[in-house]
Amino acid sequence: xxxxxxxxxxxxxxxxxxxxxxxxxxxxxxxxxxxxxxxxxxxxxxxxxxxxxxxxxxxxxxxxxxxxxxxxxxxxxxxxxxxxxxxxxxxxxxxxxxxxxxxxxxxxxxxxxxxxxxxxxxxxxxxxxxxxxxxxxxxxxxxxxxxxxxxxxxxxxxxxxxxxxxxx
Amino acid sequence: xxxxxxxxxxxxxxxxxxxxxxxxxxxxxxxxxxxxxxxxxxxxxxxxxxxxxxxxxxxxxxxxxxxxxxxxxxxxxxxxxxxxxxxxxxxxxxxxxxxxxxxxxxxxxxxxxxxxxxxxxxxxxxxxxxxxxxxxxxxxxxxxxxxxxxxxxxxxxxxxxxxxxxxxxxxxxxxxxxxxxxxxxxxxxxxxxxxxxxxxxxxxxxxxxxxxxxxxxxxxxxxxxxxxxxxxxxxxxxxxxxxxxxxxxxxxxxxxxxxxxxxxxxxxxxxxxxxxxxxxxxxxxxxxxxxxxxxxxxxxxxxxxxxxxxxxxxxxxxxxxxxxxxxxxxxxxxxxxxxxxxxxxxxxxxxxxxxxxxxxxxxxxxxxxxxxxxxxxxxxxxxxxxxxxxxxxxxxxxxxxxxxxxxxxxxxxxxxxxxxxxxxxxxxxxxxxxxxxxxxxxxxxxxxxxxxxxxxxxxxxxxxxxxxxxxxxxxxxxxxxxxxxxxxxxxxxxxxxxxxx
Amino acid sequence: xxxxxxxxxxxxxxxxxxxxxxxxxxxxxxxxxxxxxxxxxxxxxxxxxxxxxxxxxxxxxxxxxxxxxxxxxxxxxxxxxxxxxxxxxxxxxxxxxxxxxxxxxxxxxxxxxxxxxxxxxxxxxxxxxxxxxxxxxxxxxxxxxxxxxxxxxxxxxxxxxxxxxxxxxxxxxxxxxxxxxxxxxxxxxxxxxxxxxxxxxxxxxxxxxxxxxxxxxxxxxxxxxxxxxxxxxxxxxxxxxxxxxxxxxxxxxxxxxxxxxxxxxxxxxxxxxxxxxxxxxxxxxxxxxxxxxxxxxxxxxxxxx
Numbered sequence: 001x002x003x004x005x006x007x008x009x010x011x012x013x014x015x016x017x018x019x020x021x022x023x024x025x026x027x028x029x030x031x032x033x034x035x036x037x038x039x040x041x042x043x044x045x046x047x048x049x050x051x052x053x054x055x056x057x058x059x060x061x062x063x064x065x066x067x068x069x070x071x072x073x074x075x076x077x078x079x080x081x082x083x084x085x086x087x088x089x090x091x092x093x094x095x096x097x098x099x100x101x102x103x104x105x106x107x108x109x110x111x112x113x114x115x116x117x118x119x120x121x122x123x124x125x126x127x128x129x130x131x132x133x134x135x136x137x138x139x140x141x142x143x144x145x146x147x148x149x150x151x152x153x154x155x156x157x158x159x160x161x162x163x164x165x166x167x168x
Numbered sequence: 169x170x171x172x173x174x175x176x177x178x179x180x181x182x183x184x185x186x187x188x189x190x191x192x193x194x195x196x197x198x199x200x201x202x203x204x205x206x207x208x209x210x211x212x213x214x215x216x217x218x219x220x221x222x223x224x225x226x227x228x229x230x231x232x233x234x235x236x237x238x239x240x241x242x243x244x245x246x247x248x249x250x251x252x253x254x255x256x257x258x259x260x261x262x263x264x265x266x267x268x269x270x271x272x273x274x275x276x277x278x279x280x281x282x283x284x285x286x287x288x289x290x291x292x293x294x295x296x297x298x299x300x301x302x303x304x305x306x307x308x309x310x311x312x313x314x315x316x317x318x319x320x321x322x323x324x325x326x327x328x329x330x331x332x333x334x335x336x337x338x339x340x341x342x343x344x345x346x347x348x349x350x351x352x353x354x355x356x357x358x359x360x361x362x363x364x365x366x367x368x369x370x371x372x373x374x375x376x377x378x379x380x381x382x383x384x385x386x387x388x389x390x391x392x393x394x395x396x397x398x399x400x401x402x403x404x405x406x407x408x409x410x411x412x413x414x415x416x417x418x419x420x421x422x423x424x425x426x427x428x429x430x431x432x433x434x435x436x437x438x439x440x441x442x443x444x445x446x447x448x449x450x451x452x453x454x455x456x457x458x459x460x461x462x463x464x465x466x467x468x469x470x471x472x473x474x475x476x477x478x479x480x481x482x483x484x485x486x487x488x489x490x491x492x493x494x495x496x497x498x499x500x501x502x503x504x505x506x507x508x509x510x511x512x513x514x515x516x517x518x519x520x521x522x523x524x525x526x527x528x529x530x531x532x533x534x535x536x537x538x539x540x541x542x543x544x545x546x547x548x549x550x551x552x553x554x555x556x557x558x559x560x561x562x563x564x565x566x567x568x569x570x571x572x573x574x575x576x577x578x579x580x581x582x583x584x585x586x587x588x589x590x591x592x593x594x595x596x597x598x599x600x601x602x603x604x605x606x607x608x609x610x611x612x613x614x615x616x617x618x619x620x621x622x623x624x625x626x627x628x629x630x631x632x633x634x635x636x637x638x639x640x641x642x643x644x645x646x647x648x649x650x651x652x653x654x655x656x657x658x659x660x661x662x663x664x665x666x667x668x669x
Numbered sequence: 670x671x672x673x674x675x676x677x678x679x680x681x682x683x684x685x686x687x688x689x690x691x692x693x694x695x696x697x698x699x700x701x702x703x704x705x706x707x708x709x710x711x712x713x714x715x716x717x718x719x720x721x722x723x724x725x726x727x728x729x730x731x732x733x734x735x736x737x738x739x740x741x742x743x744x745x746x747x748x749x750x751x752x753x754x755x756x757x758x759x760x761x762x763x764x765x766x767x768x769x770x771x772x773x774x775x776x777x778x779x780x781x782x783x784x785x786x787x788x789x790x791x792x793x794x795x796x797x798x799x800x801x802x803x804x805x806x807x808x809x810x811x812x813x814x815x816x817x818x819x820x821x822x823x824x825x826x827x828x829x830x831x832x833x834x835x836x837x838x839x840x841x842x843x844x845x846x847x848x849x850x851x852x853x854x855x856x857x858x859x860x861x862x863x864x865x866x867x868x869x870x871x872x873x874x875x876x877x878x879x880x881x882x883x884x885x886x887x888x889x890x891x892x893x894x895x896x897x898x899x900x901x902x903x904x905x906x907x908x909x910x911x912x913x914x915x916x917x918x919x920x921x922x923x924x925x926x927x928x929x930x931x932x933x934x935x936x937x938x939x940x941x942x943x944x945x946x947x948x949x950x951x952x953x954x955x956x957x958x959x960x961x962x963x964x965x966x967x968x969x970x971x972x973x974x
Contacts (some may be wrong), residue, residue: 018598019575025339032346035361048623050353050360053616057345064339071335083597088392092593095391099384099565099569101587103582106569115569127558141563145570153215154736155207155574156703168700214715214737218723311869312853352743355854357775357831359743366750366778370742491882492863496709500858503716513882576747577738617856623870624853625825 012089014081015072022069029061094126110160116142171298172507172528178525181226182533190223190231191530193536198238199545202254203246205379206571208601209239209255210496217504225508226523230530232504233484236497237289237531238536240440240480244281244473245542245549248274250564252383252571257440257476259378259606260448264461264468266386271464274550275408276415279543283416284423284470286539288478291427292434293531296485301517303435304489308434310622313632317642318433319615322442324650326607336600344608348374354617355624367580374609375575380585381602383568387561406547412466419467420449427472430478439495440479446609447475453652481531488516488524672760698733698760705752705763706737707745707772715739717791718764733760742832744768753784762788767834775832795894796838796874801865802890809893812872813846821849826871827861830854835861838874858918865889 039051105114120138172332201212220228227486244256248265268277291640351371426447433443451471452461491512493499626632634640697724708714742746746767806812816824827836831854858879
């Protein structure tokens with residue numbers, strides 16, 4: 001993208017992200033180790049216990065992420081590569097946030113209506129298509145999905161009040 | 169040539185207009201099922217199984233197995249176009265197929281994938297026709313230690329060549345194993361790593377992770393780069409099929425290797441997914457262009473697709489001859505056999521000649537029909553990439569959500585898909601490789617339980633992995649493959665040290 | 670005690686919710702009925718449920734469609750919890766095996782069989798002690814004597830899953846005969862049978878259907894059925910192997926009366942009608958199961974030489 005703008009944007013550096021992610025992975029590993037230890041991580045007369053493998057897996061997760069963490073810290077000053085710029089991150093959120101809202105929608109009122117709304121609004125607002133085009137495409141996708149899953153393949157997807165209204 | 173006579177008889181059974189019609193319907197349905205992530209061949213066959221109860225068994229199995237072929241073909245389509253594997257065995261196809269599509273070579277990648285699928289299937293069916301009784305018993309040699317050795321071999325052939333920060337590779341792979349361990353432990357029946365959440369009972373399904381990590385992750389990356397899938401400039405040229413065919417003979421060695429790996433993995437039965445990973449890994453190590461794998465090599469599409477289809481086809485062999493399903497889809501077909509009143513097992517070949525040879529004939533015909541159907545659609549599929557990103561992106565998210573839900577009919581999976589999408593985006597930017605994580609998630613559970621079963625049988629003695637020539641050579645080969653890159657790296661470092669010193 | 674197939678089909682509303690059930694014929698489903706299968710695609714329960722669906726569709730037994738859904742996570746717990754959470758939903762039914770009892774016991778998930786309303790017991794299936802036909806054992810006595818002689822843990826018993834019926838039976842045999850097996854769990858009955866054919870384990874307690882093909886081809890030998898009487902299927906199952914049925918002599922009782930699989934399928938066809946689905950029946954398999962296990966011990970103890 002335009003290089004001239006770069007200076008104007010705040011950035012997150014690779015080094016920062018690297019250490020944060022390594023720390024998170026370490027925490028996950030520690031959680032696995034703790035839980036496996038609780039389950040029994042040794043051998044009994046039936047061979048390895050339920051927690052035997054997860055224990056060492058967790059341990060390896062911890063060790064490797066700790067090394068990555070230290071590597072990240074050592075290079076923290078010298079590594080100036082950019083993880084993400086603010087404008088890029090904004091772009092990512094443009095699809096990530098609506099997707100999250102969409103999934104919430106599925107949970108609340110079934111999959112078909114939120115799908116149509118999500119596609120339609122995304123096309124209209126982000127793609128700047130006309131209302132007509134957005135509406136036609138979003139309805140087409142939803143109706144095809146409905147026919148395919150509910151009517152032909154008989155695979156029930158999440159449904160809500162609207163689907164109940166039309167008898168499904 | 170008793171087999172040939174039987175086969176021609178089989179063709180006469182399969183080649184009725186009614187059966188041919190069922191064949192094409194089956195292929196088309198299968199391709200649709202294969203394209204939709206989450207809705208795998210097993211589900212597709214299970215869903216349509218009741219429809220076939222009123223048909224004669226031979227027609228029914230022809231239609232159902234064609235759905236299966238269709239799904240095997242269809243899995244590659246979304247892998248190549250959108251980096252979303254439609255089926256578990258097409259994950260390895262994304263590694264080179266998607267970069268090819270990004271370079272505007274989607275048509276080439278699709279043609280390569282379909283054609284090599286066909287080749288894999290054809291080799292497997294030929295083997296099926298002439299060697300079935302001979303090799304069927306091979307599967308019986310595989311006890312828990314042998315299975316563990318096979319899984320180990322898959323890991324080692326795939327991981328041994330990984331590049332990048334080794335600690336990130338280990339971290340990523342171990343996270344995969346940890347996720348695979350969540351849920352019920354087969355050996356003790358205990359719940360593991362669920363932390364009391366009943367939602368975690370069934371663990372993390374590999375397809376949900378893959379849909380998120382690859383599919384959603386890719387969309388986030390594309391958004392960051394500014395609303396474009398770089399494939400949109402691809403020229404759509406129907407002649408691409410023939411141009412690709414001209415290139416394919418170059419990869420004959422990879423093809424043969426992949427057929428061998430696929431047939432072998434299908435019979436024992438290890439399954440199509442490990443076969444595709446193993447084949448990709450081996451091709452990367454053996455090929456002259458191995459170093460360029462992952463950047464859009466046609467060979468990197470040929471290897472996993474050939475092996476997956478060969479394995480998928482030969483997985484039916486142990487099902488028919490021994491009653492052991494080599495894949496989940498085969499398991500459903502097995503249920504179908506029993507419902508139609510056929511008892512799978514060693515006597516099926518003797519007692520139900522019509523059925524068995526009709527099925528084998530339909531494997532030839534179904535795969536030819538499948539190849540024709542999918543190849544004529546290559547330009548159409550490639551044209552999908554011309555759809556502007558702001559239309560296709562939300563549609564992909566919707567398809568992914570449906571896919572994630574249908575895997576286990578579980579709403580939590582849809583949320584996990586979003587989470588995995590973010591993880592995929594972050595990992596990709598930080599150079600954590602995703603493939604080891606996915607492979608560990610697919611095979612972790614099976615590898616662990618076969619290891620522990622082996623330990624139970626041997627009363628805790630690790631020598632069981634060298635207790636006979638079969639398991640011994642598998643284990644040794646795996647360890648050699650694992651150590652190989654360390655060895656070469658060491659040698660190069662020594663050489664570099666010598667030069668600089 | 671009857672895996673594949675205890676298979677009662679149970680309606681999925683809570684016990685309390687069903688007090689005012691109307692006469693059976695008056696109720697009809699008004700929308701798609703979800704048919705939960707607490708097991709994976711391709712297994713015994715799955716086959717039976719999908720067969721049922723096929724029969725319902727073929728003979729138009731229901732105006733609405735019946736849609737099987739697999740929820741196999743956590744040894745079936747996922748399916749049970751789903752139905753438990755749908756208390757009062759008349760359009761959700763579940764097919765169960767003995768994991769209805771064993772899963773909550775083994776995993777401690779918050780579920781009890783009382784959370785479901787039992788509708789009908791469809792079938793019972795036997796368990797048979799199998800060995801590879803290359804081995805010299807001709808009767809359970811031979812085999813158990815050999816296992817005892819070899820010492821504790823030297824003989825392997827393969828079975829489906831951990832802390833499920835196969836392991837319960839194994840423990841029952843161990844207690845009754847004073848032997849100790851190494852129990853090796855596998856994922857499905859088919860895999861268990863194959864392991865025995867391949868001589869990787871010493872014996873199994875497969876259901877007949879899981880091993881019958883290998884028996885017919887002469888690879889496996891049944892030693893005894895865990896049942897009071899002989900199995901009644903001399904001709905149908907033993908075509909071409911007229912004398913094999915001799916070995917299926919009665920040994921002891923584990924559970925209620927046995928019915929073979931083709932009967933099971935007929936039964937399922939009959940019972941699957943939604944109208945019948947509402948007639949509640951007496952259903953006390955838990956009791957059966959406990960009695961069964963105890964009885965094995967007692968009878969075997971008495972008859973042991």
